[in-house]
Amino acid sequence: MKQETPLANRKHIGIFGSTNAGKSTLFNQIIGQELAIVSQQPGTTTDPIVKGMELIPYGPVALIDTAGFGDVSVLGEKRLSKTMQILDRSDYIIYAVDCQEALQNDIETITRQFGETPYTIVVTKTDLLQSDEKNILQNKLTGAKFVNHKDEKSILMLKEFLASELQKMSKEDDNQLKGLLSGGDHVVMVVPIDSEAPKGRLILPQVAFLRECLDLDVVCTVTKEETLNETIRKLPKVDLVVTDSQIFKSVAEIVPAEIPLTSFSMLLAHQKGDFKTMLSSCEVIPALHPGDKILMLEACTHHHTHEDIGRVKIPKLLQKKIGGTLQFEYYVGYDFPSDLSQYKLAIHCGGCMITKKAMLSRIEKCKTAGLPITNYGVVLAYLNGISDRCSEVFFRE
Ligand SMILES: Nc1nc2c(ncn2[C@@H]2O[C@H](COP(=O)(O)OP(=O)(O)O)[C@@H](O)[C@H]2O)c(=O)[nH]1
Ligand SMILES: [Mg+2]
DSSP states (O other): OOOOOOOSSSEEEEEEETTTHHHHHHHHHTTTTSSSSOOTTTTTOSSSSSEEEEETTTEEEEEOOOOOOOOSSSSHHHHHHHHHHHHHOOOOEEEEHHHHHHSSSSSSHHHHHGTTEEEEEEOOOOGGOOOOHHHHHHHHHHHOOEEOOOOHHHHHHHHHHHHHHHSSSGGGGGGGBTBBBBTTTTEEOOOOOHHHHHHHHOOOOOOOHHHHHHTTOEEEEEEEEEGGGHHHHHOOOOOOEEEEEGGGHHHHSSSTTTTEEHHHHHHHHHSSOOHHHHHHGGGGGOOOOOOEEEEEEEEESSOOOHHHHIIIIIIHHHHHTTOOOOOEEETTTTTTOSSOTTTEEEEEEETTTOOOHHHHHHHHHHHHHOOOOEEHHHHHHHHHTTTHHHHHHOOOO
């Protein structure tokens, strides 16, 4: 089986624009396949289509085709809200605009909505442009790219341009160990081999961790809890121990206090989100009252151990802590409630299936609404009384 880069580890490029702007045509041409339906009929693309591809020489990306703006059909409003969700997930935006629309409309009022997300305006259907019109557009939309579906070279140049833009964007978030460890350091990874461990393999965060160690020239020793003590004693130096959070307490008793220790979920929280916010949000927990509403956000729909953590473990511990029943409301996938004022606390899953951009925009929405937001790993660490030791390593000078 071909080993694919998970979508969450790919930079997401969203294609936006009015209906009929030529977005699906562009999408198909960039991936080199007829995947999205192209039609003169406005509103043909209903659900966003996501496709992983290699953008050479940059690397793996995910390209998203959207329904677009300005859909006046009955379903329009729903489609528009889906499109806006994609906006939150996009690391980079292609704004496709029909050349005639580009001549007539003020494009900047639209691109302003993209906020800080980097974007490129792509003028489509240039085969329908008069040469003097092209000059006008080049002056009006500086830096815009011009394509048409019969001109393969124009697509190739756009792809090269996208690759160079992504290359320029900070790669810092891509490695969760950057700033914590560097070449020559030695880390010990503790993997529980229990009934929850999948047969014959490691789980995604563990594999990703090993790969990141290799990328940074960090030496990693993998061991079980049972052999941890012996492993640490045998190694000349240990710069960090990383464990599954389920066994954090017993691991913490084995690892000497002078050796930094953290968990995979803390690493993920640190990499994926606004770590300080997630830690400090836990401080509202002692002030919760029975009956309060807690917003539970699960990005993925199919991971059973995660489900157990969000649906059973956290509710149980949280209710025990406050001595009463709380109301937990679950939002799965990219669904997100419009009214946040009814909740006292939001708890997000680790987010291993979504990009940092998607996670940060959700955190931002909560912060704007004054809703404290934390995540599974951080709240579990807090409820188990281990968050201090777990997070120490991130605040070292
Ligand atoms: N002449 C011309 N027509 C195009 C070009 N790109 C797309 N179209 C047509 O524009 C219409 C809408 O295209 P589509 O990709 O479905 O637009 P979307 O609604 O933005 O996804 C279709 O009839 C396409 O064949 C182009 O470069 N030149
Ligand atoms: Mg379309």
